[in-house]
Amino acid sequence: MPLQLTVDGLSQGRRASHRQFLKSTAAAPAHGDVSTPDHEHSLMVVGDTHVGLLHISVNTCLIAAAALRMLVEDRPASDQVKKRESQSEKYKLVWHDEFDQDGRPNPQNWTYETGFVRNKELQWYQSENAWCENGMLIIVARRENKANRSFDSNSTDWRRNRQYAAYTSASLTTQGLHSWQYGRFEMRARIDTRPGLWPAFWTLGVEGQWPDNGEIDIMEYYRDILLANVAWGGSEPFEPKWDTVKKPIGEFEDPKWSERFHIWRMDWDKSQIQLYVDNLLLNSTDLKYTLNEGDGKNPFRQPHFIILNLAIGGTSGGDPSQTKFPARFEIDYIRVYKQGSQTGK
DSSP states (O other), rough: EEEEEEGSSOOOOHHHHHHHHHHHHHOOOOOOOSSSOOOOOOOEEEEEEETEEEEEEEEHHHHHHHHHHHHHHHHHHHHHHHHHHHHHEEEEEEEEEOOOSSSSTTTTTTTTBSOOOOTOEEEEGGGGEEETTTEEEEEEEEEEEEEEETTTOOOSSSSOOOOOEEEOOOOOEOTTOOOBBBEEEEEEHHHHHHOTTEEEEEESSSSTTTTTTTEEEEEEETEEEEEEEEEEEEEEEEEEOEEEEEEHHHGGOHHHHGGSSSEEEEEOOOOEEEEEEETEEEEEGGGGGGOOTTTTTTSSOOOOEEEEEEEEEEHHHHHOOOSOOEEEEEEEEEEEEEEEEOOOO
């Protein structure tokens, strides 16, 4: 009768060795969203007993090796994709925030925008609307009156002639703290897609006035549309040129899409910018054509800093009046990777 040996029947030391061997043969995830769990596979080796000795034939060894290979490769398709990408692209994590410490976001990583900032949006930005809990950064938008400290009834500037804001929210940025030229920028997050909400994960160049400093919208959402945008300077001040892709979230054919966490990613090198959601390529921009029409510079040949914000209403956000507040933008992590050949801070 054949003798059957299983890994689960081995000693503790050999089980540990088996797990270590399996882990050593599997590549780390390319995008780092979650660690791949150890898998307690059972490996069966079939041999013949003869005079109390275990004899394993060459064919049996080959079968066992093939079985082990199948066990290692018996992984979800997404893990196989990550393995191939990790091997081919060799990205190295250079900066990240996992938001693991409850309380205020790390001041060494983030600062805040304050007040009315852009796009005639309805919210007053303040730091109180952002905090970390349960391993996530939470940005909360509230319907509440906030006095405008810069109010001037005679001003023609919309930022000053509003006596109150009807909403509050938060906008966090790495400006002045961290910036990067080229690399992989990644966020795992859940966004609120109800009317009037305008969450974004984006970058701006460190030098120049908008839009000549360059803008990259890795994730932007409003009015049932997910956007992936790249912008640079046009012929007139404050008139950008856009490379824009708009994808209605209904095209994902998932009625619970807004309830789930998703991974947004930018891969940026000296040749192109590629923007993804859940490994789906949304937009690819050739950087040969992104020269500012005014000064002739390419704003994507300089470091960019990150902005995370939840805006309300304004020029694009839509009408929030029928939306129940508070609203949340929940970020699991932000990570920046670099390839060995990439340069810049």
